[in-house]
Amino acid sequence: MTDTTAPLSFEISRHTSPVNDVVRSVILDDPGFGNHFTDHMVSIDWSIEGGWDNARVIPYGPIALDPASSVLHYGQEVFEGLKAYRHEDGSIWGFRPEANATRLNLSARRLALPELPVEDFMRSLRELIAVDGAWVPSEYDTSLYLRPFMIANESFLGVRAAQKASYMLIASPAGPYFSSGVKPVSIWLPREYSRAGRGGTGEAKSGGNYAASLLPQREAVENGCAQVLFLNAENRDHIDELGGMNVFLVTRDGRLLTPNLNGNILHGITRSSIIQLAQDRGITVEERPVSIHEWKDGVQSGEITEVFACGTAAVVTPINTLKGEDFLVGDPEAPAGELTLSLREELTDIQYGRRPDPHGWMTRLDS
Structure with a gap:
């Protein structure tokens, strides 16, 4: 189900009450793993009729799901995990993100979900970093963990592949995995x-x-x-x-x-x-x-x-x-x-x- 439409344009809706610099600094000093989340997230819709559209960066928050949403009943869901690294000059980099895009599509294909064009996957990373780049920590062995995921999002209880889906991207600052040195x-x-x-x-x-x-x-x-x-x-x-x-x-x-x-x-x-x-x-x-x-x-x-x-x-x-x-x-x-x-x-x-x-x-x- 690869989509071959033109690259998506993203609408940006900034958070009206983002975490302030002081609180964010405290979080980044000891973020742990998966405990805190940045101010924004990415969301893109897909339907079998219209393909991928409605790409947007929005404030981080709960998502609305119909109780009959197919992901809740049949488990049509895939995800990825990658990191954004801050280099010494302050720039922000990803490690082989195109490979994550390819693997997301491999997973989506197996779960009968639509495939997201690699260009749109990459754009989603850049758009989130553009608004939440301050959340990428700079201490040794720290990073911003990026979690792209895709869910079936059709309100329908028949056992078939969903005809509506959502791609989302959230991010969480991550501290050193081995805080006191690498241990077996x-x-x-x-x-x-x-x-x-x-x-x-x-x-x-x-x-x-x-x-x-x-x-x-x-x-x-x-x-x-x-x-x-x-x-x-x-x-x-x-x-x-x-x-x-x-x-x-x-x-x-x-x-x-x-x-x-x-x-x-x-x-x-x-x-x-x-x-x-x-x-x-x-x-x-x-x-x-x-x-x-x-x-x-x-x-x-x-x-x-x-x-x-x-x-x-x-x-x-x-x-x-x-x-x-x-x-x-x-x-x-x-x-x-x-x-x-x-x-x-x-x-x-x-x-x-x-x-x-x-x-x-x-x-x-x-x-």
């Missing part, structure tokens, strides 16, 4: 739960996939772990991904192993960037099925020397233990691996403009 985490392997099955919605960034991960995630926390690992649903033998992050293993001879994109796994933008940076260094990267036994046996034998996860929020998270009901592999006291930290530093330095951007990944958003 423990991962829980549940006995019963799977995240996605073949032919399902696993590679779509849809809220239902995350809802399915919340119960096993609670189980992980109850067992002293920060995240949950999901195996493939068919035989529960191969790694898919964590609840919201892709996984990499580092071998003793310096190779990187990561599960291939098999339809169950999110097309991680951080994942693909890590692969590229590793290959730039001459590191062999193997994208292939990786069994849980390869992880467990490899750590015990020393063949696997580092494990890490990656995603937009934390960028790279080292993993030092994998736990289940009847096993524990790894060392809870082990520090983060050398390659793990090196790749994280290289990627974040590119994002914040502290080193060259050889692949042209950064896009300026405030111009």
Whole structure:
């Protein structure tokens, strides 16, 4: 359902009572993650008859939904996550935002939602930054988290794809993910739960996939772990991904192993960037099925020397233990691996403009 109409024009309606400079400064000193929101948001309407229209920047606030709105009953919803970074000269940049636009459309296609032209996606980011750029923090390892999302918005209870939809964009200042330095985490392997099955919605960034991960995630926390690992649903033998992050293993001879994109796994933008940076260094990267036994046996034998996860929020998270009901592999006291930290530093330095951007990944958003 790709829309090929002319680029949208945005109407700007400024907030009559925006957060004042003093309050915003206090928030930006310690924003946390997802706790505060900027003064404005973007909203664009879509209908099967008229395509995308009514693009606007409006004051942040509640949205009106009819009780019969199809998103509430059939879960037609997709979203994205990316960050705006303030560089040393004060300019504001996005990291591979076109890739987020492409992935949003991949998700929308799977959920039978309309595809938003990449140009309009990019324009939505720039229009929001134009009015809320002061919300992009400047302290080390901080950013403005951008959350584009799309919902089916037709008041109709029949089981079919909705003929009306809404695209929206909100933003939230984000503090450092690791406020006291990058620390390894423990991962829980549940006995019963799977995240996605073949032919399902696993590679779509849809809220239902995350809802399915919340119960096993609670189980992980109850067992002293920060995240949950999901195996493939068919035989529960191969790694898919964590609840919201892709996984990499580092071998003793310096190779990187990561599960291939098999339809169950999110097309991680951080994942693909890590692969590229590793290959730039001459590191062999193997994208292939990786069994849980390869992880467990490899750590015990020393063949696997580092494990890490990656995603937009934390960028790279080292993993030092994998736990289940009847096993524990790894060392809870082990520090983060050398390659793990090196790749994280290289990627974040590119994002914040502290080193060259050889692949042209950064896009300026405030111009």
